[in-house]
Amino acid sequence: MENWSRERLIEELKKKESENQDLQQKLEKREEDVQAILAKLIQDPTNHHIIPDKHQHPLNHREVARYSRQLILPEFGPEGQRKLSSTSVLIVGCGGLGCPAAIYLAAAGVGRLGLIDYDTVELNNLHRQILHTEGRVGVAKAVSVALSVKALNSHVELVPYEVALTSQVALIIISKYDIVLDCTDNVATRYLLNDACVLGNKPLVSGSALRYEGQLTVYHHNGGPCFRCLHPKPPPPETVTNCSDGGVLGVVPGMIGCLQALEAIKLASGLGTPLSQKLLLFDALQGTFRTVKLRGGKSDCEVCGETPTITKLIDYEQFCGAAATDKEKGVQLLEADKRVTVKEYQDVRMKETPHLLIDVRLPVELEICALTNCINIPLKQLGKPNSIAVIEEKLSSVRTKSIYCVCRRGNDSQLAVKQLESTLSEHGCQIKDIIGGLTAWANKIDPTLPVY
Ligand SMILES: Nc1ncnc2c1ncn2[C@@H]1O[C@H](COP(=O)(O)OP(=O)(O)OP(=O)(O)O)[C@@H](O)[C@H]1O
Ligand SMILES: [Zn+2]
Numbered sequence: 001m002e003n004w005s006r007e008r009l010i011e012e013l014k015k016k017e018s019e020n021q022d023l024q025q026k027l028e029k030r031e032e033d034v035q036a037i038l039a040k041l042i043q044d045p046t047n048h049h050i051i052p053d054k055h056q057h058p059l060n061h062r063e064v065a066r067y068s069r070q071l072i073l074p075e076f077g078p079e080g081q082r083k084l085s086s087t088s089v090l091i092v093g094c095g096g097l098g099c100p101a102a103i104y105l106a107a108a109g110v111g112r113l114g115l116i117d118y119d120t121v122e123l124n125n126l127h128r129q130i131l132h133t134e135g136r137v138g139v140a141k142a143v144s145v146a147l148s149v150k151a152l153n154s155h156v157e158l159v160p161y162e163v164a165l166t167s168q169v170a171l172i173i174i175s176k177y178d179i180v181l182d183c184t185d186n187v188a189t190r191y192l193l194n195d196a197c198v199l200g201n202k203p204l205v206s207g208s209a210l211r212y213e214g215q216l217t218v219y220h221h222n223g224g225p226c227f228r229c230l231h232p233k234p235p236p237p238e239t240v241t242n243c244s245d246g247g248v249l250g251v252v253p254g255m256i257g258c259l260q261a262l263e264a265i266k267l268a269s270g271l272g273t274p275l276s277q278k279l280l281l282f283d284a285l286q287g288t289f290r291t292v293k294l295r296g297g298k299s300d301c302e303v304c305g306e307t308p309t310i311t312k313l314i315d316y317e318q319f320c321g322a323a324a325t326d327k328e329k330g331v332q333l334l335e336a337d338k339r340v341t342v343k344e345y346q347d348v349r350m351k352e353t354p355h356l357l358i359d360v361r362l363p364v365e366l367e368i369c370a371l372t373n374c375i376n377i378p379l380k381q382l383g384k385p386n387s388i389a390v391i392e393e394k395l396s397s398v399r400t401k402s403i404y405c406v407c408r409r410g411n412d413s414q415l416a417v418k419q420l421e422s423t424l425s426e427h428g429c430q431i432k433d434i435i436g437g438l439t440a441w442a443n444k445i446d447p448t449l450p451v452y
Contacts, residue, residue, distance in 0.1 A: 057082070062155075067109050080269035081109060087268035088112035090177035092165050092193060094141040095119075096243065096253030097183035097207045097260060099131040099148075104261035105156075106149040110268070112157040113149065114177055117141040118164035118325070124452070128250030164324065165189060167313035170196040179264050182206040183257065185242050187234055188316040188324035194219060194227035195313055198304045203274070205263045207256040210246050212284040214256035217275050217294065218263055220304060224276030229298040229305075237322040252284050330436065333414040340432050342440045345404060354400040356391070358382075360407050360416040369438060369450045371406065379412045382419045391424070403431045408452075410437040 004012070059078050064071065067081050089110055091098045094117035102113060121132040121139050131148035132141065142160035149158060163169065165184075170192055174180055180202050182193045190206070197204040203221040208214065220226045259280065266272045281290045303310040317324050340348075348355060357374040359366060366376050375394060377387045395401065403424075405416040413433035420431050434441070442449040 063109070070108065075271055076269060080271060083269045084265060085109050085111045087179065087264075088114065088177045089264050089268075090114040090116070090174060090180045091145075091183055092116045092181065092189070093183035093185065094129070094131075094145040095125065095183065095185065096128040096209060096248065096250070097257040098141075098181070099129045099145060100254050100257030101181055101183055101207075101260045101264070102145050102149050103131060103152060104258055105264060106153045108261070108265055109153065110156060110264075112159065112177075114159045114161065114173065115142045115145050115149075116161040116163065116165050116173070117145075118162065128248065128253050130250075130254070165192065166324070167192060167316065170313060171200055174200045174202055177202065179267050180204050181260050181264060183260065186322065186324055187237075187240055188320040188322055190227060191234065191319060192313065192316040192324070195303050195310055198226050198228075199311070199313070203267055203276075205260045205267070207253075207260045209253035209256045210241060210243060210248055212249055212252060214252050214282040214284075216256055216259050216263070216280040216282075217278065218267070219276075221267070221274055221276040223297055225294055225297045226301060226304045228303050228310075229296075229301045230294060232302065234320040234322075237320065240322065249284060252282070255282055255284075330409065331411050331414070333411075334417055334433060338417055338432050339414075339435050340404070341435050342444050345434050345441075346445050348404070353402070354398050355402040355404055356394050356398055356400060357404050357406060358391070358416065358420075360405055360412050365408065365452075368452050369442075371438070371441070374406065379407070379416055379419070382416055383423055388423055391420075392427075395427070395429070401427065401429045403429055404434055405431065406434045406441075407437045409439050410435050413437060 001009075001012075059067075059071075059081060063081065063085070070076055071078055071081055073080075087110055089105055089112070091102050091105075091113060094102070094115055098115070098117070102115060105113060117140070119141050121129070121136050121141055121144055123134075123137055125132055125141075126134065129141070132139075132144045133148075136144045136147075140160070140162040142162050146158040146160040149156060161173065165173070174196050180193065180197050182190060182204055184190065184193070185208075193204060193206075198220050201220075204219040204227070205216075206219055206227065207216050218224065263275055266274050275291075277294050277296055279292050279294055281292065282288075283290075297304055299306050302308060357371060359370060359374040359376050360379040360382065361376070362378050363376060366374075370376075375390065377390065381387050391403075395403075403420065405413040405420070407413040407416070410433065417431045417433045420429070424431070436443075438449065439451055442451045
């Protein structure tokens, strides 16, 4: 080569560069083949629990480039990344908490994400369930989240389950994952997930958010308590409020869902101190975070104690006296002759039969929609002397003894009838409720009335 002319050297350089390019392409193709084989292996449902053990292998170029900003964190580093990418996380509930949790775990490079939700996307989900889109209203939430996550990081393996987590399937599904996130919204599922995680020996990252407040803790980890250690008995169903009834500002579950992802990353990579035996409380209105210490695991806990009585999953809807969904189930508290359908009430209005209509919702709800000529007395105020005085005055000015109570869906209005029957017992009034409330009115009588 020493005597080669300049032209010959340039020619040789070009030849070598072209050979290098060929090799590079072959290498990339190889890497794709390996990924495809791995993907096939993992997608086989019988192999869901197998994630190739990447602990031993160096990160590839793509991983180094992609995760560089977290790789240079000394406490996390390549080792943390390898651990995370060989970890599988199950997200139960693809709503307000599940969406942010899923997207941050995927962005950070978790190995596999299981996504469970039985429900489909609704328009009123979009203000907080930020991985769903307008075009996906009606689509299964688990699928919608998988689609959004895939667009961000195509290297995460995704397993959407369009089913409800029940006692029949919980242990089988949970056994395929390392860490479980409770992103659901009902008490029965919280107990189910707790017991399944204790029996399956998995840490449970539990989040909740309502109105302007959120909570977060890690159950069944490192000697810390499980949910049952702290709450051996379920709360009375009527004391439990969900987002649909109580409302929620979207950023609040956003914050808690992100923190659930953070706890999962910490558990997976061994980073920091997990929130076990500690409860984090977020107050959005005050802009404060507080952490309170919780008791340790209870030696006589029914499921995680020394002599557990719960050794297999039970019927959690029966145990809690409430459904494992927050889908509205109409209750029937009154006899049929004390209830009218929206059609029957429409006749009362059309015939201008004298009556008093009491809307028992909160004033803020009347700002959303209301029937004309109603008076507003919220259910909780109904028994108060000044409320009774208002009703008595109205009854005499309209010259009627006929009262109809209305609410959003026809449950509170029945409680209102019972309440008024006792407080107005001496007046000989006829008090009835409107079945299905304003939701039924909007669906059957007046579609221009907004439904919320
Ligand atoms: N047992 C269960 N199995 C699977 N998914 C569940 C289960 N229980 C609850 N979920 C899901 O958890 C998610 C919780 O989401 P979120 O609290 O944001 O409320 P939502 O039910 O979508 O909305 P809203 O309460 O406003 O009607 C929901 O998508 C719900 O379908
Ligand atoms: Zn326990």
